Amino acid sequence: MKELDFIDYLSKRHKIKKPVIRGIGDDCAILEYTKEKYMLFTCDMIIEGTHFSAKARPFQIGWKAMACNISDIAAMGGVPKYALVSVGVPRNRNMGFLKCIAEGVEALCRRFDVIVIGGDTNSSVKTVLNVTLIGEVEKRHVITRSGAKPGDLIFVTGALGEGKNKHLSFLPRLKEARILAKNFRISSMIDLSDGLAMDMNRLARASGVGARIYKSLIPLSEESEPVDKAISSGEDFELLFTASKDEARKIIMRMGKKGDLPVTLIGEVVERSLGVKLIGENGQLKPLRPKGYAHL
Secondary structure, eight states, rough: OHHHHHHHHHHSSSSSOEEEETTTTTTSSEOOOSSSEEEEEEEEEETTTTOOOOOOOHHOOOOOOOHHHHHHHHTTTOEEEEEHHHOOOOOOOOOOHHHHHHHHHHHHHHTTTTTEEEEEEOOOSSOEEEEEEOOOOOTOOOOSSSSOOOEEEEEEESBBBHHHHHHHTTTOOOOHHHHHHHOOOOOOEEEOOHHHHHHHHHHHHHTTTTTEOOOOOOBOOTTTHHHHHHHHHHHOEEEEEEEEEHHHHHHHHHHHHHHHOOEEEEEHHHHGGGOOEEETTTTTTTEEOOOOOOOO
């Protein structure tokens, strides 16, 4: 919880004012941009020993650094546009290592039409990558963490529980996010970087609601850890989102017709006083505690 407490501390100290629409506490900051669009800003840092091991290939490190940021833009319903990439590596790393990091960044940038416009380089004790990503989103399509309402249904994309195997090569759910944003009224959304248990609590906290997650409905990958561990181990980078029951029907109909939206209904939004709970197969409720990937 140290990370959440520090973020709360910062958000109270740094008040927003125009042209900032939303500041600390969401997947991206939102700024006024044009008559029809908002600008999105996000920043993610990955560090050797915390987000990847010393055995990770440099191409994978570059890929992950960019993918984490694109996933944040996706969670807001937006499109990534421009990136600043900063790199710190030990002095004994050669030019080949740096070039492979750059190739990993470039591979994902080509796939999602992102332009790298600058950054910084430095020496460090361990390898560190920091990406600042600028995106845009139509005002009518922007999605935040704070719009969920009691009665909404809760969905997740893809399958969970294999983050430790795919975190260096995952593909951000940008396509799925844009389908959701452009075709449905999504009330809230967050990317699952730190695990379902942690990020469900973040979304509920931002929206001022509670939640009921049905353990038996949580989709697990074939190589998944047991469900109790899968929901807290993190690095799935799927999308967790909510929608009204009417919109949920439309989403399910789209799934049946086109098959381009791999989502699963896993729960429902309830009043805040009821808390965030996990419902077991026997119907027993227990608190879904905000336990997940620890960055601090």
